Amino acid sequence: MRSILIIQPNSTKSMTEALVPLVDSLQFQNTTYEYFTAPSGPKSINDEDDAVESVKHCLPELEKVLDKHDGFLVACYSKHPLVPILKGKAAIKNGRKAVTGIFEASVGTSLQAIHPEEKFGIVSTGKVWEGILTEAVVGFLGTKGEEGGGRFAGVETTGLNATDLHDAPAEEVRRRMKDAVKRLLRKGSVGAICLGCAGMAGMDEMVREACVEELGEEDGRRIRIVDGVVAGVAWLEGAVRSGF
Incomplete structure (x- = not known):
């Protein structure tokens, strides 16, 4: 075994x-x-x-x-x-x-899953992660400050920390998650969204809801949701x- x-x-x-x-x-x-x-x-x-x-x-x-x-x-x-x-x-x-x-697994999986002309993005927790994860993506891909070499749409955050995802009121978590997803999609050409926190495990459904609300049923269902x-x-x- x-x-x-x-x-x-x-x-x-x-x-x-x-x-x-x-x-x-x-x-x-x-x-x-x-x-x-x-x-x-x-x-x-x-x-x-x-x-x-x-x-x-x-x-x-x-x-x-x-x-x-x-x-x-x-x-x-x-x-x-x-x-x-x-x-x-x-x-x-x-x-x-x-x-x-x-983190590494989700970025690698996203890049293999999407079309070469599409981008991946990350939805994470507190605002501090926007800069940290952007820098981490650049370092991981070796793009020397090019922010993912054109394949990275960026990071949007919920303002909640990892424990808040389970302790805060469910409707508040859902609202913040969906708002962050929609902001990311509005950047354009996003083909995959990474769940940028282990505490987001199992939250695919609310992310999918946001994709469908923002892009419509057909295009919203095409977005890859990547759980790290x-x-x-x-x-x-x-x-x-x-x-x-």
Whole structure:
């Protein structure tokens, strides 16, 4: 049996638990999935400082299980430092272990899914992520300040943090999510929307509603909605099976 560890680097266990049915729905056979929640540290990763802080709380425990798993998914939508750290440590232990983050997986999946003349965009939480994720996309694609080389439509945010997505009134979350999606679509030529937070897992329906309201039934249904957790698990499943 192959084994993949899904790492939720903040310390809110309910956010980890929300990922389980999403992963189970993929119904991949002959792979076991285990889940890790930070034992302490930030309850919600709301900026780069929180991401750096979370490493201190996660890494000592993760180092103990590197040999146990074949793949690792960092379920924080950011340029999270755990991704390169675990890639380095996994390479020392066994170069065939696969590591990715939900940010990296969703960007890669979006670019493969859409037409070359279309763009992808990201809907995320607090406004601070607009600059952080734009910079992260540029760095990931290696476009040297060209903001995605013309393939990136940008980031729109809800003004909610990760825990608010589950704790705030449902109608408020729905309204803010749909408003952010519509602002992104108005930038034009958007073919894919990435859910820019692990806390948005399972929120595809409200994103689709916004696409249909903004673009009409036919065009709204054509937009790809990319959940980073799904994209990450799917990539790791293939990478582990093939030995990439």
